[in-house]
Amino acid sequence: MSSLRTLFIKVFCIVAVVLFLYQVPVVDVRPDHIQPEILDKDSVLTEISGTAAHFSTVESTPPTTKCTVPHDLRKPLVQYIIMIDAGSTGSRIHVYRFNNCGGTPELEEEHFQMTEARLGGSGLSSYDDPEEAAASLDDLMKFAQSAVAREFHSRTPVAVKATAGLRLLGFRAASEILEAVRARLEARFPFPVVSRESGGVEVMDGEDEAVFAWLTANYLLGNLEPGRDGGMHTAALLDLGGGSLQVVFQQLPGQELEKGKALQTDLTEDRFVHRLDFRGKEIQLYQYSHLGYGLMAARKTLHQSVVDRASPHHGLSQPVLNPCLPVGSCIKVALDDHILSGKHEVVMEGPANDSDNKTTATECRELIKEILNKDDTTCPTSPCSINGVHQPLIEEVVSGDVYVLSYFYDRTHPLGIQESFTLFDLHELVLKVCAGESAWPALFGNVGGVVEVLLEMPEWCLDLQYMEALLHDGFEVTKSRQLRIVNKINSYEVGWSLGASLALLEKTTW
Structure with a gap:
């Protein structure tokens, strides 16, 4: 009994001591001027960077507001693609953000940036040192880092597609630059670079440019949506x-049989057919790149033809009549290879008056037809378009819209032509532009800045006549068919970069 009393007393004493110690305040032994404080988030950021505003971070964004689960569970809900267009005059970066809420990826936003102008050009081909060329993309890649949510960096592929500038450098020089670009992107930035096998850093040929531009346009128009009746209704x-001039349109199975077995054989050649896989469906496209038939190349050929037609006794010191120029105009043209004197500068004049213009317009059309070389004797497999190249007639195989891009847009849109027009409209525009300086104020007075543009660039008369002949004589587009000129659809640029990005989305690995 006494032992129990002793145990009880000991336990009571221990509990009493603990309670006593718990009540005693803890003495802060630090100096009085150092007091504990509770820091909020802004205070911490200020301590780290000087001011909270200077703290750089990529704010995490919701995956998408369109849905919570992807349509195809094998696909992520959101995907980014980084595409660099390495052109001859500069490089441009496109950062695309897609969601996979539906059967086709939906483009939610695009971020765009380009290299700053630089004396001598800012394109990859303008640098003598491959390492300097590669470093020229650093600012674009830093821009991409800020445009892509940080949690997506390791899952966002980047591709670099070089065009005309690097093609002209030659294989060895271009390869050295591309290798330097790949090495720098892999070493310095968090994004996976698309593999060599998938064309991650490459010189892209003209055919691919055209096919990807076709994919861009028809994607933006909604022509490739699941269940949409495509084929002849694609643009x-x-x-x-x-x-060069690029031609692309979709062919339906069996169309190649309409003209006989020889046509079927010809169409299976790679130079005419591109088979595009999109959303599990194979799309067969007719595509061809007509080298030498771009606008600047055609100008050069036309000027050369004008001089070659002049009498050998004419003498190049005297002005030469060019039937494709506006009334009363006079320009100097540099010829690379004249039959008499090699490189030479020639003065060319347009017709003297409006009555002469009617005659010379016919002469100009004949000159252009010669260049187009649309002759049955040069067409081994009919039907043909220009220069003896086989092409199914657009009027027969395309019931969708026909979009005319690039220089078609650059030359007609500033002059006030409507987005949807016919060759009748284009011909009226040709007559106005070729009427000459004295007529322009009355004809274009309500379209701001046109007279000044034409005074500075009278060759627009030649350009428009070439376009009209190309469409009507070369591709046999009827005069009443509606054509469309655009450089954007739904606020997005109609170019190859978006199409190339869509093609990347189709891949499971890069």
Whole structure:
């Protein structure tokens, strides 16, 4: 009994001591001027960076507001693609954000940036040192880092597609630059670079440019949505560049049989057919790149033809009549290879008055037809378009819209032509532009800035006549058919970069 009393007393004493110690305040032994404080988030950021505003972070964004689960569970809900267009005059970066809420990826936003102008050009081909060329993309890639949510960096592929500038450098020089670009992107930035096998950093050929532009346009138009009746209702593209002309449109199975077995054989050649896989469906496209039929190349050929037609006794020191120029105009043209004197500068004049213009307009059309070389004797497999190249007639195989891009847009849109027009409208525009300086104020007085543009660039008369002949004589587009000129659809640029990005989305690995 006494032992129990002793145990009880000990337990009571221990509990009493603990309670006593719990009540004693803890003495802060630090100096009085150092007091504990509770720091909020802004205070911490200020301590780290000087001011909270200077703290750089990528704010995490919701995956998408359109849905919570992807349509195809094998696909992520949101995907980014980074595409760099390495052109001859500069490089441009496109950062695309897609969601996979539906059967076709939906483009939610695009971020765009380009390299700053630089003396001598800012394109990859303008640098002598491959390492400097590669470094020229650093600012674009830093821009991409800020445009892509941080949690997506390791899952966002980047591709670099070089065009005309690097093609002209030659294989070895271009390869050295592309290798330097790949090495720098892989070493310095968090994005996976698309593999060599998938064309991650490459010089892209003209045919791929055209096919990807076709994909861009028809995607933006909604022509490729699941369940949409495509085929003949997809849009055709005629893309008039400086050195070449690209033609792309979709062919339905069996169309190649309409003209007989020989046509079927010819169409299976790679130079005419591109088979595009999109959303599990194979799309067969007719595509061809007409080198030498771009606008600047055609100008050069026409000027050369005018001089070659002049009498050998004419003498190049005297002005030469060019029937494709406006009334009363006079320009100097540099010829690379004249039959008499090699490189030479020639003065060319347009017709003297309006009555002469009617005659010379016919002469100009004949000159252009010669260049187009649309002759049955040069067409081994009919039907043909220009220069003896086989092409199914657009009027027969395309019931959808025909979009004319690039220089078609650049030359007609500033002059006030409507987005949807016919060759009748284009012919009226040709007559106005070729009427000459004295007539322009009355004809274009309500379209701001046109007279000044034409005074500075009278060769627009030649350009428009070439376009009219190309469409009507070369591709046999009827005069009443509606054509469409655009450079954007739904606020997005109609170019190859979006189409190339869509093609990347089709892949499961890069």
